[in-house]
Amino acid sequence: MGKNLRIKTARAAKDMTQKDLADAVGVARQTMNAIEKGDYNPSINLCIAICKVLGKTLNQLFWEDDEYENQ
Amino acid sequence: MGKNLRIKTARAAKDMTQKDLADAVGVARQTMNAIEKGDYNPSINLCIAICKVLGKTLNQLFWEDDEYENQ
DNA sequence: ACATAATGTCTAATTTATAAGACATTTTTA
DNA sequence: TAAAAATGTCTTATAAATTAGACATTATGT
Numbered sequence: 001m002g003k004n005l006r007i008k009t010a011r012a013a014k015d016m017t018q019k020d021l022a023d024a025v026g027v028a029r030q031t032m033n034a035i036e037k038g039d040y041n042p043s044i045n046l047c048i049a050i051c052k053v054l055g056k057t058l059n060q061l062f063w064e065d066d067e068y069e070n071q
Numbered sequence: 072m073g074k075n076l077r078i079k080t081a082r083a084a085k086d087m088t089q090k091d092l093a094d095a096v097g098v099a100r101q102t103m104n105a106i107e108k109g110d111y112n113p114s115i116n117l118c119i120a121i122c123k124v125l126g127k128t129l130n131q132l133f134w135e136d137d138e139y140e141n142q
Numbered sequence: 143a144c145a146t147a148a149t150g151t152c153t154a155a156t157t158t159a160t161a162a163g164a165c166a167t168t169t170t171t172a
Numbered sequence: 173t174a175a176a177a178a179t180g181t182c183t184t185a186t187a188a189a190t191t192a193g194a195c196a197t198t199a200t201g202t
Contacts, residue, residue, distance in 0.1 A: 017148060028191050033150065041189075043112045043159080044133055051134075058129035062115055063122075088178060099161050104180065112159075114189080 003038045006061050010054040025049040074109045077132050081125040096120040 011021055022032040027046060034040040035050075047062055054061070082092055093103040098117060105111040106121075118133055125132070 019148080029149090030151085030192085031190055034190090037150080041114045041116045043189075044115055044118050045112045046189095047115050048134070058134045062119070063129045064119075090178080100179090101162085101181085102160055105160090108180080114159075117159095 004036050004061070006056075007036050007050065007054070010056055010061065014054060016053075021050070021053060024053045075107050075132070077127075078107050078121065078125070081127055081132065085125060087124075092121065092124060095124045 011018070016024070018032045018036070019029045022029045025032075025046065026049070031040070031042070031046075035042050035046075047058060051058055051061055082089070087095070089103045089107070090100045093100045096103075096117065097120070102111070102113070102117075106113050106117075118129060122129055122132055
């Protein structure tokens with residue numbers, strides 16, 4: 001799996017660091033780092049928490065061909 | 072967390088049993104059963120696999136207020 | 143250039159998802 | 173109504189996510 005640039009972008013838009021986001025969703029900084037790097041298979045609950053903090057949906061951050069579909 | 076009736080519904084629409092779906096995505100039947108029952112926190116990759124088999128998106132099966140939003 | 147923050151990455155320990163097997167109960171079908 | 177299939181649920185074992193700590197590297201700000 002490749003990098004998840006969508007999380008990185010959404011995080012930048014909220015002016016949050018990896019640690020900020022990790023704290024906000026209650027995981028370690030390494031976990032957020034690994035998720036963005038792409039070699040992780042996070043739980044759906046963690047993905048949902050990330051989405052809520054960043055103001056995005058699952059499709060927007062974790063679905064493949066999202067870019068066109070959902071708002 | 073409550074039951075995931077959306078998976079159950081989508082599965083019924085494809086006329087698949089829990090075991091059929093479990094086999095299709097490569098997990099044990101108990102895992103699918105627990106996911107539908109709702110006391111599981113499956114990985115995002117497993118969720119995506121389930122979505123693909125059932126012809127749905129992440130938002131449709133695992134996001135909360137999806138019912139209105141996405142097709 | 144220096145200081146500081148942010149990120150990348152490694153190791154070892156722990157928690158949790160998932161597997162495998164078995165059996166009970168409910169639903170479907172003949 | 174009986175048999176078979178599907179589902180619910182429990183126990184034990186294993187694989188994988190996640191944590192905590194530490195240190196190197198890269199970016200940011202003064």
